[in-house]
Amino acid sequence: MTSEAIYDQLRDIIKVYLPEDVSVDSITPESHLIQELNINSAHLIDVVLDVEDAFNISIKDHELQALDTVSNAIKLIQEKINN
Amino acid sequence: MKRRVVITGMGIVSPNGVGILTFLKNIRSGVSGIRHFPKLTELNFSCQLGAQPEVPETLQKQYFTDLELRNFNSNGILYGVMAGMDALADAGINVAEKEGEPLWDLGVVFGTGTSGVEKFREAIYKLDDGNVRRLGSTTVIQTMASGISAYLGGKIGAGNWVTTNSSACATGTEAVLMGYDHIANGKAEQMLCGSCSDASPYVWGGFDAMKVTTFKHNDTPKQASRPMSASASGFVPGSGAGAVLLESLESAQKRGATIYTEVLGGSSNNGGQRLGGSMTAPNSKAVQKCITDAIRNAQITSRELDYLNGHLTATAKDPTEIANWCEALGRKGKDFPYINSLKAMIGHGLAASGSMEIISTVLQLQHGFVFPNINCEDLHPEISELIDREKVPQEEIEVPLKTAAKASFGFGDVNACIIFRKI
Numbered sequence: 065m066t067s068e069a070i071y072d073q074l075r076d077i078i079k080v081y082l083p084e085d086v087s088v089d090s091i092t093p094e095s096h097l098i099q100e101l102n103i104n105s106a107h108l109i110d111v112v113l114d115v116e117d118a119f120n121i122s123i124k125d126h127e128l129q130a131l132d133t134v135s136n137a138i139k140l141i142q143e144k145i146n147n
Numbered sequence: 148m149k150r151r152v153v154i155t156g157m158g159i160v161s162p163n164g165v166g167i168l169t170f171l172k173n174i175r176s177g178v179s180g181i182r183h184f185p186k187l188t189e190l191n192f193s194c195q196l197g198a199q200p201e202v203p204e205t206l207q208k209q210y211f212t213d214l215e216l217r218n219f220n221s222n223g224i225l226y227g228v229m230a231g232m233d234a235l236a237d238a239g240i241n242v243a244e245k246e247g248e249p250l251w252d253l254g255v256v257f258g259t260g261t262s263g264v265e266k267f268r269e270a271i272y273k274l275d276d277g278n279v280r281r282l283g284s285t286t287v288i289q290t291m292a293s294g295i296s297a298y299l300g301g302k303i304g305a306g307n308w309v310t311t312n313s314s315a316c317a318t319g320t321e322a323v324l325m326g327y328d329h330i331a332n333g334k335a336e337q338m339l340c341g342s343c344s345d346a347s348p349y350v351w352g353g354f355d356a357m358k359v360t361t362f363k364h365n366d367t368p369k370q371a372s373r374p375m376s377a378s379a380s381g382f383v384p385g386s387g388a389g390a391v392l393l394e395s396l397e398s399a400q401k402r403g404a405t406i407y408t409e410v411l412g413g414s415s416n417n418g419g420q421r422l423g424g425s426m427t428a429p430n431s432k433a434v435q436k437c438i439t440d441a442i443r444n445a446q447i448t449s450r451e452l453d454y455l456n457g458h459l460t461a462t463a464k465d466p467t468e469i470a471n472w473c474e475a476l477g478r479k480g481k482d483f484p485y486i487n488s489l490k491a492m493i494g495h496g497l498a499a500s501g502s503m504e505i506i507s508t509v510l511q512l513q514h515g516f517v518f519p520n521i522n523c524e525d526l527h528p529e530i531s532e533l534i535d536r537e538k539v540p541q542e543e544i545e546v547p548l549k550t551a552a553k554a555s556f557g558f559g560d561v562n563a564c565i566i567f568r569k570i
Contacts, residue, residue: 109284
């Protein structure tokens with residue numbers, strides 16, 4: 065799976081959790097999920113569950129901190145898929 | 148010196164009408180919200196009837212964001228938020244600015260019996276499968292008892308006391324009393340008070356097992372709930388939510404708000420599960436004391452009461468309740484106030500019953516009518532011995548009402564009674 069394809073799918077997952085005043089267009093590969101996109105930290109857990117379902121992968125507790133920015137998330141998902 | 152408290156907003160999500168106008172129209176004409184649930188037949192319930200408000204998805208979206216509705220499975224919170232936000236809007240109060248200060252003088256007391264039972268069931272299945280990590284982020288907020296007050300508090304930006312009370316079937320009436328006391332004692336200007344209850348077999352099942360619901364009307368749902376009737380055979384479980392916006396008279400007048408009624412006072416007490424009272428049965432002495440204490444607290448006499456909104460669930464306890472009212476008020480026969488029970492139309496809303504019934508009480512005072520006691524053509528003989536039949540109207544009657552009492556009783560021997568007056 066190309067990182068572009070992962071990015072598109074991840075974007076669709078993330079947009080559901082954006083606060084009302086943050087537009088989908090604000091999502092870029094560099095975006096920090098909590099600090100820039102203002103995603104509620106409790107919802108990050110839901111993002112992880114959606115990612116697991118969408119890519120058929122399992123993310124361990126100690127790997128959660130890698131999910132800080134969109135690009136780091138893509139990297140982690142890429143690794144998981146390849147494994 | 149206690150401050151005067153009035154009602155300036157109302158909201159309701161009832162099995163026979165969502166929104167004040169529909170509900171008003173339907174209680175006047177005796178429209179039943181009780182229906183047969185095939186699911187209950189499938190689950191081998193004795194009583195396969197229930198009462199649940201109809202809330203289409205488009206309506207849900209007017210109160211909740213798409214994100215909030217994701218994995219949302221707590222219909223008590225749904226009903227409570229709708230009723231609460233409607234009451235706030237009806238009172239003409241705006242929610243706090245997103246980036247601004249909370250509304251320090253506005254609080255919430257919104258009760259429930261249990262919260263998010265369906266969500267809890269969902270979680271239990273996942274957890275038992277060893278999948279606790281799949282519960283997601285909203286299992287706690289949907290299943291914590293205070294979920295409803297937390298949802299409302301956040302949507303409104305309430306900065307005063309935000310809490311949830313729970314006292315079985317007296318919950319809704321108690322919530323209004325708690326808000327009343329808070330304002331009367333000068334601790335808030337506005338309190339959003341009410342209660343909600345889930346529609347779910349998992350809430351209703353326990354009552355079915357106790358055989359306190361009716362099994363005789365599975366084919367005739369509209370005739371099933373028969374408060375004060377000789378052929379009453381148990382209650383029909385219900386659900387929904389009701390909410391009132393209580394406000395200090397001073398604040399209401401300053402805002403030029405429409406005042407529906409004044410809350411004169413009330414009382415809540417407990418029978419101590421003594422003197423005939425138990426976990427599930429009322430101590431009549433405590434019921435009478437609750438009513439007389441409410442009257443004293445409201446600084447009126449029992450003679451001033453024009454109308455009573457009873458607890459009257461359609462069980463064998465209805466004649467006992469009427470006897471208790473007669474004893475407490477010192478009134479009987481033709482001298483007894485008008486009385487009716489909303490439960491004939493919408494079943495027993497359990498934790499939501501008190502607040503939905505309070506809305507019906509305020510509407511009757513406001514518009515000057517007594518809604519019909521449907522399914523009570525055969526008034527129980529023990530009741531007709533105590534009070535005149537015309538005080539239990541079968542058809543709607545138009546009559547100016549000034550002062551009303553609403554009482555609710557519940558498991559744990561809890562009692563609550565409030566007095567309202569049209570001003």
